[in-house]
Amino acid sequence: MVPDARYLLAIRTLRPNETTPVSTGSIADELGRSPAAATEMAERLNERGLVEHEPYEGVVLTEEGESRADRLARTYEILCRFCRDVLRIDEYEAEASALVGTVSPDVAERLAEVLLSDEADPSP
Incomplete structure (x- = not known):
């Protein structure tokens, strides 16, 4: 991160x-x-x-x-869900933390739309 x-x-x-x-x-x-x-x-x-x-x-x-912290928190939540639910990584929070500052909010939102679309709330 x-x-x-x-x-x-x-x-x-x-x-x-x-x-x-x-x-x-x-x-x-x-x-x-x-x-x-x-x-x-x-x-x-x-x-x-x-x-x-x-x-x-x-x-x-x-x-x-x-505003920036809110966007980062949203990105972190999406990445946590992706790493946990899609990639099935045990240490999903650490992986999401490592990625959050490098993934744009646009990419995170698109990730949520495409890969997590069956769940409305991407909160971990």
């Missing part, structure tokens, strides 16, 4: 609501990274307008970050 994709998904997953900051320590723990690495990525995402980062407070997704 592309690093910023991992971070955006982690922030989206960890937040209790859309306005409460997620600590960089929590993000680091979730991703198995050091707090310094999580803080560095938070700053990069902040510079790109994807999060608002307040040192010692945490990060909140911006509107653009929220």
Whole structure:
């Protein structure tokens, strides 16, 4: 998975609501990274307008970050279903995670349409 994709998904997953900051320590723990690495990525995402980062407070997704995180989450869900149900991979979440930042939302949606069409909801 592309690093910023991992971070955006982690922030989206960890937040209790859309306005409460997620600590960089929590993000680091979730991703198995050091707090310094999580803080560095938070700053990069902040510079790109994807999060608002307040040192010692945490990060909140911006509107653009929220939109991107939602698309990534949808792609991840589709890839999980594909890897689990079609390819029958035991470690389907790890495989989907490895792919999610490299597959466009258009490809994921087309994949869902073509291969998962018998199921309406691609949530794992």
